[in-house]
Amino acid sequence: MVKEAFVEIFGSAPEWVVQAPGRVNLIGEHTDYNDGFVLPVAIDRIIEFAARSRKDCRVHLHSVDFQDQVEFSLDCIQEDAGHPWSNYVRGVFKFLETEGYSLKGADVVFGGNVPREAGLSSSAAVEVGAVVLSMKLFDLNLAPLEVVRLARKAENEFVNVPCGIMDQFISALGKQDHALFLDCRDLTYRHVPLHENVKIIVCNSGVRRALAASEYEIRLKQCRQAVAQLRTTGMAVNSLREVNLADLEVASPVLREVLLKRTRHVISENHRVLEAVKVLEKGCLEQFGELMNASHASLRDDYEVSSKELDILVALAQGQPGVLGARMTGAGFGGCTVNLVRAEAAESFAKAVKEGYRKALGLDADIYVCKASDGALAGCSTRSQD
Ligand code: GLA
Secondary structure (H helix, E strand, O other): HHHHHHHHHHHOOOOOHHHHHEEEEOOOOOOOOOOEEEEEEEEEEEEEEEEOOOOEEEEEEEOOOEEEEEEEOOOOOOOOOOHHHHHHHHHHHHHHOOOOOOOEEEEEEEEEEOOOOOOOHHHHHHHHHHHHHHHHOOOOOHHHHHHHHHHHHHHHHOOOOOOOOOHHHHHHOOOOEEEEEOOOOOOOEEEEEOOEEEEEEEOOOOOOOOHHHHHHHHHHHHHHHHHHHHHHHHOOOOOOOOOOOOHHHHHHHOOOOHHHHHHHHHHHHHHHHHHHHHHHOOHHHHHHHHHHHHHHHHHOOOOOOHHHHHHHHHHHOOOOOEEEEEEOOOOOOOOEEEEEEEEHHHHHHHHHHHHHHHHHHHOOOOOEEEOOOHHHHHHEEEEEOO
């Protein structure tokens, strides 16, 4: 559909079509910026770009989703408050240039079906897609980790959202039918196969993540404060990843109650990810589900990033037959839950949760049965044929 829009707008076929997926995180929440572990999946919801290069240094950018367009010069890339949707692409072009890559102008159309502001990383998909598109259009050679780093830099330093590395990483390096187990400290990773007989089902609370940005920053600061205070006790730690429960007990008198809770979440969540990978590899899906349930409780009680709607969706899910585990996913304060459901129960699950949610809150939840998909670097971009 983006390709057709390109033809309509620019009058001929695009040179390149590139896709980058959104993501859902199975477990490992609010651990990435603490140097911890995460286990996300790239999903079959994508942002697609159609583009061709230009001889001058102008960029003509069209958003199908926002039905809007904007034009700028590569000589002076600035934030555009009037077209905020364009900043993710602007940021990528800007940092490619400042890092010495040579760009040309381009005609670009993009859009997709990753729900926006739902915690499924539509912005990371735009950023990763824009880097991969630039590689194709301008014949740039970036190593996979460079792609991830640059996409995240656009989000951190151009869009000014202080996110961790998980979203851009999985959008670039996800693998079909696999989750990705990532150590956010040294960026080593491996793909863990998923099981055919269970479905990953995402329930969208439909509630915009109003507090997500401000509360996310508060959590980030609290984690840094906790590290600083633990260091005053003589612990040589650089991040909460390096703290264990025994350390925490010793140090607990110096930490304020709130920092103690935040730290406890990060320690226990990292532990849960390591366990989750082990049990997934052994095929013990019940245990995997229990870890998801425990993750939700910790995010709700210790990290305090859940919401009434998310708690209701999770409780409804946990009461359904065939459900192995359910939890909120992403930054929190609205957005989505992720559920691991036996394949044969998927349909009845979707119906029951939808009905229950409407009954409890008078709200509609969108339900997506997701397929674990390839990331943008897995070769899903193609040179346009016509
Ligand atoms: C957002 C951020 C990620 C991560 C999650 C919470 O999605 O972009 O980097 O911190 O929240 O796990």
